[in-house]
Amino acid sequence: MRIDVLTIFPDYLAPVREALLGKAIERGRISVEVHDLRDWTHDVHRSVDASPYGGGPGMVMKPDVWGEALDSVSAAEAAIPRLVVPTPAGVPFEQRTARRWSEETRLIFACGRYEGIDQRVIDDAARRMPVEEVSIGDYVLVGGEVAALTMIEAVVRLLPGVLGNPASAEQDSFSDGLLEGPSYTRPETWRGLSVPEVLRSGDHAAVRRWRREQGLRRTWRRRPELLERLSSEELDEHDRAV
Ligand code: ADE
Numbered sequence: 001m002r003i004d005v006l007t008i009f010p011d012y013l014a015p016v017r018e019a020l021l022g023k024a025i026e027r028g029r030i031s032v033e034v035h036d037l038r039d040w041t042h043d044v045h046r047s048v049d050a051s052p053y054g055g056g057p058g059m060v061m062k063p064d065v066w067g068e069a070l071d072s073v074s075a076a077e078a079a080i081p082r083l084v085v086p087t088p089a090g091v092p093f094e095q096r097t098a099r100r101w102s103e104e105t106r107l108i109f110a111c112g113r114y115e116g117i118d119q120r121v122i123d124d125a126a127r128r129m130p131v132e133e134v135s136i137g138d139y140v141l142v143g144g145e146v147a148a149l150t151m152i153e154a155v156v157r158l159l160p161g162v163l164g165n166p167a168s169a170e171q172d173s174f175s176d177g178l179l180e181g182p183s184y185t186r187p188e189t190w191r192g193l194s195v196p197e198v199l200r201s202g203d204h205a206a207v208r209r210w211r212r213e214q215g216l217r218r219t220w221r222r223r224p225e226l227l228e229r230l231s232s233e234e235l236d237e238h239d240r241a242v
Contacts, residue, residue: 086144181214
């Protein structure tokens with residue numbers, strides 16, 4: 001998978017070279033190109049924004065600079081990319097979004113700052129490629145960079161060969177629509193707190209049932225709205241009893 005990121009703060013994306021993502025790059029599983037949007041400006045001030053039509057506070061990012069930047073970055077390879085525009089006004093980014101994007105060969109992240117990007121940039125790009133405006137949560141960041149990093153990490157860890165143990169992605173919170181329950185490791189007792197007996201029993205069926213129950217309880221307490229989304233086939237008799 002090839003990932004391009006367009007931003008006026010390329011250094012913000014430095015963490016993609018670290019840890020799991022860095023390994024995926026080293027192994028050639030992904031390539032990540034971070035581009036400075038100002039490389040496509042033509043004025044001495046290298047300006048990327050202007051005041052909004054209709055008035056109001058803040059600045060809007062100019063279409064001409066973004067247009068040239070996207071033309072050039074999307075033409076860098078033959079495959080048609082999916083364009084992702086992080087914005088608090090977008091549709092929610094979820095685990096299933098990450099799963100869907102993990103099937104793509106190319107993703108471009110267009111990170112806007114200030115009050116956003118001129119809408120025509122998005123409308124124009126949509127004439128040539130699939131475009132999604134997405135939000136990582138109901139809060140406002142100063143720009144799309146951290147959101148892009150978050151989404152890149154969520155997508156890349158799903159690619160085959162990126163996680164050491166592929167089973168970890170299958171057992172994630174959200175993979176079965178529930179939050180994951182608690183985990184424990186050695187020692188058996190620590191500061192007077194013991195690991196639940198069942199996890200030491202060696203009874204794999206009992207462990208599976210216990211984990212499912214913990215996941216259900218935690219989801220009920222912390223994210224009850226997630227339970228509403230489960231279809232009746234996804235809950236068995238035992239689940240209902242919990
Ligand atoms: N840019 C600013 N806030 C954001 C959010 N919550 N999600 C995605 N992009 C953003």
